[in-house]
Amino acid sequence: MSVALRSRLAPYLLGMPAGAYLAIFFIVPLFAVLSISLETGNYDTGFVLTWHWHEYVTAIREYHTQFIRSFEYAALSTVLALVLAYPISYWIAFHGGRHKSTYLLLLLLPFFVSFLIRTLAWQFILSDQGIVLGTLKNWHLLPQSLRVLSTPSAVIAGLTYNALPFMALPLYVGLERIDRRLVQAAGDLYARPATSFLRVIVPLSAPGIFAGFLLVFVTNVGDYVNATILGGPDTTMIGNIIQTEYLTNFDYPMAAALSSLLIGGTLIVIFLYARTFGASQIQEYA
Amino acid sequence: GGANKKASTGTGANEIGSTAWWAKQKQAGTFQFANWPYYIDTSHGKHPTLEQFTKATGIKVNYEEVIQNNDSFYAKIAPSLQGGQGTGYDMVVMTNGWYLTELINHRWLIPLDHSRLPNFAKYAGSLVKSPSYDPANKYTTAWQSGFTGIGYDPRLTGREITSVEDLWDPKFSGHIGMMSDNTELGSVGLLKLGINPVTSTQADWHKAANILKQQRHMVRQYYDQSYIQALENGDTWISQAWSGDIFQANENGYPHLKFVVPHEGVMHWTDNMAIPLHAAHPADALAWMNFYYQPKIAAEVEDWVNYICPVPSAKSYIAKQLDDPTVAHSPLVFPTAAMTAKAHEYYTFKNFNEFNTWNGIFNPIIQS
Amino acid sequence: MTAVAGMLERRPLEAKASRVRPARFLLPAYVWLVIAYTVVPIAVMVAYSFNQTPSGKTTFAWQGFTTTWYAQVFAISDLTSALEHSFEIATGSTIISLLLGVPLALALARYRWRGGVVADSVIFIDIAAPSVVVGASLLSFFITLNIARGLGTILIAHVAFNVAFVTVVVRARALGLDPAIEKAASDLGASPWTAFRTVTLPLLLPGIISGGLLAFAMSIDDFIITQFVAGPKLTFPLWIYGAVKTGIPPQVFVMGTMIFFGGVLIAIANTILQRRTQL
Amino acid sequence: MTPEEQAAPPEESGAPAPDVRLVQVRKHFRDTAAVDGIDLEIAQGEFFSLLGPSGCGKSTTLALIGGFEEPTGGEVWLGGREMSRVPPYRRDVNTVFQSYALFPHLDVASNVAFGLRRRKLPRARISSRVSDALELVGLAGLGKRKPAQLSGGQQQRVALARALVNEPRVLLLDEPLGALDLKLRKQMQLELKRIQREVGVTFLYVTHDQEEALAMSDRLAVMNLGNIEQIGAPEEVYERPATEFVADFLGASNLLGGAVTAVEGGVARIALDGAGEVRAHPDRLPQGAQRVKVGVRPEKLRPLRRDEAEPTGANVVQGRVRTSTYLGLGHQLEIDGPAATRLVVYVQNAGDEAPGAGADVRLCWRPEHTFVVRPAGGVREEEQE
Amino acid sequence: MTPEEQAAPPEESGAPAPDVRLVQVRKHFRDTAAVDGIDLEIAQGEFFSLLGPSGCGKSTTLALIGGFEEPTGGEVWLGGREMSRVPPYRRDVNTVFQSYALFPHLDVASNVAFGLRRRKLPRARISSRVSDALELVGLAGLGKRKPAQLSGGQQQRVALARALVNEPRVLLLDEPLGALDLKLRKQMQLELKRIQREVGVTFLYVTHDQEEALAMSDRLAVMNLGNIEQIGAPEEVYERPATEFVADFLGASNLLGGAVTAVEGGVARIALDGAGEVRAHPDRLPQGAQRVKVGVRPEKLRPLRRDEAEPTGANVVQGRVRTSTYLGLGHQLEIDGPAATRLVVYVQNAGDEAPGAGADVRLCWRPEHTFVVRPAGGVREEEQE
């Protein structure tokens, strides 16, 4: 086969299998959700596609609180994770010396524990009479009735914790990529360390920040495990609803409508982010 | 899938479940048993009663603890039943409630041949005979039952609990555990209002929902079975609870936890053995049902499980042969007449719409 | 020497930034603090794998040290089989997503083609889609085609999200390579396939390994998507989630501990290997 | 060398076919015409250089011969066979890439052996030829090193050995010394020249350093904007550039606008714009051109001593020294010539003082050193960027 | 300029303090001594070059002055203040990095404005000074571009503007033209020189291209292995190298071993090993050296015409031309000299034929062009690698 022809066909041949796979098992299902969300009926009598949008109306009417809450929690936990992780990733990238990978590994240790177990562990740790609160209460440093579990803060803490590695890693990669000479140059141009950090390092780590934001926010906005294990009655997230509607109530149209709304909302948030902080980062990331 | 339903409801001599049909079923020497976790006697990963059964009948039992809830398990088996295929199980254990009713209404269970269940006739207690959700035990026999009452930790509540009212006590705010199963939740609401769930009306449901809504801000969490950890950990001080769990907790390092039958009444539920349609080895499953109802066997299971035993005469066996008075004399395993008197059945949904209505009324309390 | 000096030109010294005072002790202290924080739950897991519990369910009160749970780690047959399922699926999905993802990564890194833009955005969305949505959509898909749920569907689902991760990781590595290197290979008489085998593949290997490990980790730890598409089958996380209701047997923590240390070992091995290949 | 090549019949019997022959070769990338129809013949064993500013199409030309690109039009002949559609791995042509493109995962020896392995030579043959090749480039004994453990110069040598060991018909070198620093570059130039003489392989050498091209090549082609502006021996191209661009690109040149006034007795007279007149050889005139630019190389201009008489028949211009830059080997004088022209003069530091800034000078040169080109056309690199 | 600098009192009243003064400065990295105790003074407005092979410590020296490194020992004075422990952002010294180190996320204007912003100048002042700076480097109007959208040469100019706009006391340039190709480099050299003259800022210029250093500097220092081998004006350093290394590093040099035999009547006689004798100025002799090496630059050697008589008092050696390389400006002859020595001769192409390969030649040069150094010591780059 001639060079030119090959180099024209090659990418398609290479990309074909994966492309086909994703088309069938990722794209099509997304549309399956859409179509189901427009069906009516119940599990008993079966569903028929009626192109009725009322599920969406109900979904929003019934569950807008959970939607808002999910986005709040996701946003909060993302910001927290960012604030927690940035200094670390920065320090490892710029001052980690020969032990960079070691520090990184330590930071990523949670990766190696099933996140259900991690969350359970937190439930153990934070429970009212547990290691922390219990002891403090026994010393009467805390009121008997004080609790952390099944409060929003517990859920957000859980989300943040699970997000940490997902935030730290891309941040590290982003910071690691920064050319040290730029920092030198900033210093040469009268920028104090703080200034060169703000004016040079942070802007240049934007792609890393975006990657982290993407992974964390998206993971958390749809999560329901933290809410289930660490949360209370008023911390239900949209994930919980979708899960119940799907797996318990078999109200597929409702569940589908909720899913569609969720992914729609997520994409909008990402889009807004990209808009405000520059879309180039998306390219750099994906 | 209406079509499938017809397929499963043929008529004539060999209608599934008819004596004629049962007559044709031969024991295959094995069957698939789907049950809930920690719901049968166990020692070193083995289940003695099952082994005895195998020894006695030569039928090997593949015992799987795959059932986590009625709903999700129903969701697992329903599609294949709807598709007219077997579920892969010959015996399932489901709590009385909508999903069991669903199975019955769809005729997705094989009617039992009571001629082959002499032990049931002989030993089953009144509490589990011909329940409202399955008259004459056409499809099911009880595996275990239990009471849904109130569990609490006196050290934390600081006083004895006697009434459903206490679940509404602001002093316990943030440490009150309620159940996420909306049937349980709704029913306790009804009890508080002094309404008998079985005869309750939709109006009552709304009233119950209202008082539950008022309680919401004090509730720590609407729990599934994990409420028991919450009680053990002291996260909740007072909680809706199942008799057996509290009993086991008492055995396993939490002797201080208490279970009460509040004076408003207690809900009585039953987990039922049933043989799903298209089961590959119905005869073997049926044989187990009968085998289980011997006092000896029931006793051995009970001595480990500690819910409410469907075979009252197992009590003496546990007391004497097994020499385990704590179990034998526990009112949580062999309830007193006084307790049974207070026991209520759940409302039985006539159709999906009722079920939906109930969900529509009570789910918002749990989910928000 | 030019090489050395050149290298130094590219990576000037840590020393330079080290004039940033806080970096001296404040930051390191903070770093260790957070690392400690990340380790706490792991410690709890390990600790509770040694906790005595008469009921065979982990009670949260400490009831004394024992190693029996390690002896009986596989005592709970269906927990064990759940774990087996998890490993089977993780392995399977890793292999498949590598087979699918590596070529795509190459196509994206090496060529500029119309399909590339599409593929890019699909991968992006795949990563940017909340698990619950992916799970829901796949479930809907299987329902509409009424495909029976089971290990098969779980595998399909896991590949569906792993492909994206593998592709991103491998593509990153591929972009780092000098395209002239492949030209050189063919210039020296290597047919495209030979060039791939003898040059591209070895050079991609670190990326492929990391991608594979990531995929494996993602798969073995996935709960949400799996819960949707699992049907009657249970994986390790699913089993745990179920057990949350009835109480966690210590075996879970034992397995968790084992997986943890296994994973850490592999990771260390991998980083060392990466170091090697960087030379 | 793949079988069919070896079986290649020498079609034009008699004179051996040129190793490389390009016929009206064009290569377009979307809008840009990287190579815009060039003709070229390179004889066996020749050291041929492609010289030109960045972006003029040198690498693309090489890619077309190496087989990494397919021509949009035209024919690429290698040793008497049309090969423009043959993939690289079937051409007995090897390339030394600007970035060296060594295989980082293979040690030096395996890098060099790569081509031979592909051709399934017996182990023994391979290892002996590899060590010979490393010998040749003076890296004997470094076979076990990884490329990353070598200096720039050494990597360069490995790349060379890796290509040469295959005894290609033609060796293509794309700015092979571009990445090395000056001192090292000069060394490698001699090195390369030596090696080429030893193995006698045809070299097609791309560079944008005209001094390098002049010093090393048997013949060279000056490219601009995808076209070849001039082909010839270094001396020829430097002393008698065909176009203003060539004149300009090959070192500093002094170009003065003028008009041909008369051609008589083997001398062409050109009146400079402004003042004065310059004599040149008639055969240097671009045919049929009225307005022209006359040029002379800086080293050809000789500042006359104050008292010195103008040599008869020589061209002379007046000027004042503006700057005088010391370059070690010589001085470079910038001189304000007649009519606001700027002249560059090069004076070797052989002993006698070079005139300093501000001095008035008369510059003279011989008519045969005058070259004449058509005005306009030349494009300077800076504008291309 | 930060306030405290402005307040800096000119301590040594009278003669202005040198802009840069290094006193016994040393810098050790773990084992390597990158800079090994150097003394240096650079006067205001001077164009000073650091010349040396790769790895000799040039960049490190710059880093010490720029404040990116703290010296292991010694003092760094800037404009009469000891500053070796002052962080970069408090030194009114700016650097043009070899890699330019432009901020990729900022457009050209913001890059240039960066330093001024840090110093909190009023908006208006900043923008006017920025546009002036861009004007100066000939990039007016490109302010809105991102660095990635510029060619190498343009990026180079931005880096320059970014540094100059701060009107630093000293401008440090680390091989600023290293990344540009030859033609462009020559242009930028003139450019830089022009700008330096215009703004009159002190330039400390690092390069390893001796021609560049010679052409541009007022004074230069040749470094080797962390030491300064010689400081002086280009002519001085080139014509009278102090050490064999310097002789060798600054362009081709012909070094012949010999021994001083006599010093009489203003002439030193040195007997060459092998045969012949060379005359030199006595004051060129390294004091107290018996065995020496005599050197002469290639352009100083003149091949005598066959019939031409030897100029009286001139040094003459016999030889046979081995190779003759055409370089455009001139020919470079490699000559087999007496006693297996190898001589390099440079002949300008001024007109008369340069002797071709194989020809026997007599080479003569004037005694004052002879330089004499101690043998040994010099280290060639190649060996360093």
Ligand SMILES: Nc1ncnc2c1ncn2[C@@H]1O[C@H](COP(=O)(O)OP(=O)(O)OP(=O)(O)O)[C@@H](O)[C@H]1O
């Ligand atoms: N793959 C490509 N796609 C589009 N344009 C290209 C491609 N390769 C080269 N070009 C364009 O073709 C022209 C010639 O490129 P080429 O690399 O041959 O120049 P060059 O002479 O090698 O320059 P340099 O001396 O900088 O290597 C340039 O304008 C370049 O932009």
Ligand SMILES: Nc1ncnc2c1ncn2[C@@H]1O[C@H](COP(=O)(O)OP(=O)(O)OP(=O)(O)O)[C@@H](O)[C@H]1O
């Ligand atoms: N950060 C560092 N750590 C260790 N050694 C270093 C460091 N920086 C420089 N060196 C060593 O110091 C010596 C001088 O380095 P430097 O970069 O100053 O040389 P240079 O003259 O700038 O070389 P080049 O011309 O290649 O830039 C080299 O041997 C180098 O290996």
Ligand SMILES: [Mg+2]
């Ligand atoms: Mg090129």
Ligand SMILES: [Mg+2]
């Ligand atoms: Mg340097």
